[in-house]
Amino acid sequence: MQVFNQVQAIRDQVSEWKQARLKVGFVPTMGNLHAGHLSLVRLAQKSCDKVVVSIFVNPTQFGPNEDFDSYPRTFEADQQKLQELATDAVFYPSVEEMYPNGLKQTLVQVPADLTGLLEGSSRPEHFDGVTTVVCKLFNMVQPHKAVFGQKDFQQLVVLKKMVAELAIPIEIIGAPIERDSDGLALSSRNQYLNPEQRSIAPKLYESLQEMAQQLINRPVNFAELENKATARLLHEGFDKVDYVKVCNPATLRPASEDDKTIVILAVARLGSTRILDNILL
Numbered sequence: 094m095q096v097f098n099q100v101q102a103i104r105d106q107v108s109e110w111k112q113a114r115l116k117v118g119f120v121p122t123m124g125n126l127h128a129g130h131l132s133l134v135r136l137a138q139k140s141c142d143k144v145v146v147s148i149f150v151n152p153t154q155f156g157p158n159e160d161f162d163s164y165p166r167t168f169e170a171d172q173q174k175l176q177e178l179a180t181d182a183v184f185y186p187s188v189e190e191m192y193p194n195g196l197k198q199t200l201v202q203v204p205a206d207l208t209g210l211l212e213g214s215s216r217p218e219h220f221d222g223v224t225t226v227v228c229k230l231f232n233m234v235q236p237h238k239a240v241f242g243q244k245d246f247q248q249l250v251v252l253k254k255m256v257a258e259l260a261i262p263i264e265i266i267g268a269p270i271e272r273d274s275d276g277l278a279l280s281s282r283n284q285y286l287n288p289e290q291r292s293i294a295p296k297l298y299e300s301l302q303e304m305a306q307q308l309i310n311r312p313v314n315f316a317e318l319e320n321k322a323t324a325r326l327l328h329e330g331f332d333k334v335d336y337v338k339v340c341n342p343a344t345l346r347p348a349s350e351d352d353k354t355i356v357i358l359a360v361a362r363l364g365s366t367r368i369l370d371n372i373l374l
């Protein structure tokens with residue numbers, strides 16, 4: 094497995110693979126890899142001949158009071174895990190390589206009707222940072238396909254929109270959420286939880302499953318369901334519920350009775366750690 098730090102070097106490698114008519118898959122990450130990330134790599138390997146994983150903790154998607162400085166950076170361990178999966182290449186650029194003109198540069202911005210709500214309402218510049226860095230990574234790596242986890246459901250919807258509207262010739266694949274045995278969705282931020290918080294965390298998925306069950310046995314009032322779930326989460330020990338919303342999976346707007354597919358999106362906090370989860374029905 095080769096590690097590339099320079100844009101030109103990864104571009105040359107991918108171009109060589111493409112000339113040999115090989116399909117190139119791409120898994121962008123911020124490192125600190127867990128089984129969830131590894132499942133993305135495996136999914137990419139299923140339909141691609143070569144897979145590139147990028148590891149870059151992107152400063153522009155973190156807010157001023159967020160965990161950019163303390164975000165776990167574990168390159169050696171990540172490299173080991175990727176090696177075991179027979180990943181073909183790792184792109185591991187520096188901040189200067191990614192942002193040679195500084196962080197305040199040209200932005201890629203998906204309109205606020207998708208990015209200003211849910212995650213965007215408490216993290217105003219987050220999605221501009223994500224779309225900008227992913228667009229840059231796409232231009233640098235130039236893969237055929239890219240895989241993102243469905244855990245960050247809104248991110249996936251926003252990135253699909255970006256690719257469609259900017260006519261980026263890359264197929265976006267959404268990968269199912271990987272969970273611990275007690276149901277908690279895997280996330281690098283789970284390691285911030287103390288043992289008591291860790292025991293409360295899986296109750297978010299339990300609440301979502303209960304909501305899903307009630308939605309399947311419709312009719313049910315969506316707002317009432319959201320309010321009940323919020324009260325239950327606070328009762329179970331979460332410190333704050335940022336949102337529990339029954340949404341249309343394409344528009345992320347509140348679902349209507351006629352919607353054939355529905356996504357329940359939720360974020361609840363344990364201390365300052367935000368636990369994200371969702372269920373697509």
Ligand code: PAF
Binds near residue numbers: 121122
């Ligand atoms: O989901 C993530 O880990 C990040 O938001 C991404 C897509 C790698 C962009 O930095």
